Amino acid sequence: MKRFSVIIINFLLLGVPALVCAAEGLEIPDELNKKINLANLSGFSHFFAKWYNDNLWVYAIMVTLLMGIVGLTIAVVADVILKMIGMEVSKIEHLE
Amino acid sequence: MEIFQIYLPIAGMQFNALILVAIGFSVGVMGGFFGVGGAWVVTPALNAFGFPMAYAIGTDLAHMFGKSIVATAKHRKMGNVDAKLGILSIMGSVIGVEIGARNVMWLTKLGIAGPVVRYVYMVLLFGLGIYMLYDYATKDKRAAAQAAKVAVAARAGVTPPAKKSWNLPPMVHFPTSGITISFWSVTGVFLFTGWLSGFLGVGGGFIRMPALIYIIGCPTAIAVGTDLFSVLFTGAYGCLTYAVKGRVEIFAAILMLCGASIGAQIGVTAVKYIRGYGIRLLFAIMVLLAGISVCLKQFNYISGSQWMVMCAALGMCLVIIIKLYQGFKKEQAEKARYAAKEVKP
Numbered sequence: 001m002k003r004f005s006v007i008i009i010n011f012l013l014l015g016v017p018a019l020v021c022a023a024e025g026l027e028i029p030d031e032l033n034k035k036i037n038l039a040n041l042s043g044f045s046h047f048f049a050k051w052y053n054d055n056l057w058v059y060a061i062m063v064t065l066l067m068g069i070v071g072l073t074i075a076v077v078a079d080v081i082l083k084m085i086g087m088e089v090s091k092i093e094h095l096e
Numbered sequence: 097m098e099i100f101q102i103y104l105p106i107a108g109m110q111f112n113a114l115i116l117v118a119i120g121f122s123v124g125v126m127g128g129f130f131g132v133g134g135a136w137v138v139t140p141a142l143n144a145f146g147f148p149m150a151y152a153i154g155t156d157l158a159h160m161f162g163k164s165i166v167a168t169a170k171h172r173k174m175g176n177v178d179a180k181l182g183i184l185s186i187m188g189s190v191i192g193v194e195i196g197a198r199n200v201m202w203l204t205k206l207g208i209a210g211p212v213v214r215y216v217y218m219v220l221l222f223g224l225g226i227y228m229l230y231d232y233a234t235k236d237k238r239a240a241a242q243a244a245k246v247a248v249a250a251r252a253g254v255t256p257p258a259k260k261s262w263n264l265p266p267m268v269h270f271p272t273s274g275i276t277i278s279f280w281s282v283t284g285v286f287l288f289t290g291w292l293s294g295f296l297g298v299g300g301g302f303i304r305m306p307a308l309i310y311i312i313g314c315p316t317a318i319a320v321g322t323d324l325f326s327v328l329f330t331g332a333y334g335c336l337t338y339a340v341k342g343r344v345e346i347f348a349a350i351l352m353l354c355g356a357s358i359g360a361q362i363g364v365t366a367v368k369y370i371r372g373y374g375i376r377l378l379f380a381i382m383v384l385l386a387g388i389s390v391c392l393k394q395f396n397y398i399s400g401s402q403w404m405v406m407c408a409a410l411g412m413c414l415v416i417i418i419k420l421y422q423g424f425k426k427e428q429a430e431k432a433r434y435a436a437k438e439v440k441p
Contacts, residue, residue: 037108044347056341068161070354071164071353072165078358
């Protein structure tokens with residue numbers, strides 16, 4: 001009986017978010033319909049601005065990947081530098 | 097300062113690169129130390145220096161993604177990331193954010209969204225800050241009371257009564273945090289923190305981090321690392337979705353990321369030298385200052401509110417850097433003393 005009531009409560013709790021979500025509709029904000037003037041741009045600025053104008057999905061994927069790559073690169077380089085100056089980290093004791 | 101002026105093609109304006117790196121740096125230090133994304137600092141800071149608001153949130157989320165990779169990687173090395181708890185937090189938060197966003201839409205239709213959200217924000221920030229300060233101030237008293245209870249139980253030859261908690265199955269064990277808790281308690285907490293972040297329009301790190309400590313029962317350092325793990329995913333999604341809408345200024349994001357990555361290294365390393373309660377105290381002060389900033393905004397002191405949050409962030413960075421330096425010096429001195437003892441037989 002106890003097991004059965006636990007299963008029933010679990011199912012009821014699972015349904016709570018779905019019920020709340022179903023109550024209201026969500027408005028989607030408008031996109032920025034802007035085109036960048038490429039005339040005075042060169043190099044990377046031109047490259048990214050061109051993709052921004054042509055295909056925002058490609059631009060978005062490039063931005064996300066670039067952020068990840070730059071973040072990872074800095075993490076690795078900083079780790080090496082900190083190790084050199086004796087500030088490397090290892091597992092710590094969790095003292096409150 | 098002229099030499100640092102660069103042209104940002106997406107936003108179509110000149111901006112000082114040094115300011116972007118400096119904002120990134122200060123948010124990086126705080127993010128690595130407190131485990132928060134820092135949107136509540138970045139957006140007003142960028143706005144105060146004239147960065148277009150249309151790009152501020154997207155650019156902030158983009159740099160947040162890169163920064164949280166740096167900080168999470170380092171926290172993982174220190175054993176501060178509970179991936180299982182982090183994944184559960186993401187699932188709960190996503191649903192909560194959706195519900196929160198729908199509630200805001202409903203309030204917008206009623207025409208009361210602005211003041212309601214701001215008042216909830218103020219109550220939350222002040223309530224959280226004051227509670228954390230109270231918790232810090234009474235920690236010794238509570239520890240003494242607990243020790244006395246254990247001593248009495250030991251004399252009587254019985255085990256002290258366990259803390260009461262809601263144990264509705266299924267129970268989930270989190271080995272990294274060392275806790276076993278009902279799946280529903282964890283999901284409920286993350287649903288609520290997600291709802292708050294959706295309702296207030298913030299990343300939610302500053303709500304999740306104390307929730308992990310006070311409600312779930314995580315050690316402070318693990319709460320910080322696990323929260324950053326969640327920020328990594330929300331940052332990645334935020335970066336992609338805002339970039340698709342054309343709202344990410346890529347060059348500004350990279351400059352901020354460079355500053356933030358260095359800052360995050362400092363912030364995370366400082367966690368090694370400051371005990372859990374020290375982190376909670378500094379976090380409480382920062383949350384209270386953010387609350388004052390929201391109050392100023394509510395009473396239309398917009399630039400005062402922006403400068404307040406920026407100065408608070410810079411001041412907090414300075415405190416964290418000083419604490420890191422002191423801890424590092426102390427560790428070096430201890431190492432030297434230990435080495436001298438080893439040499440002297």
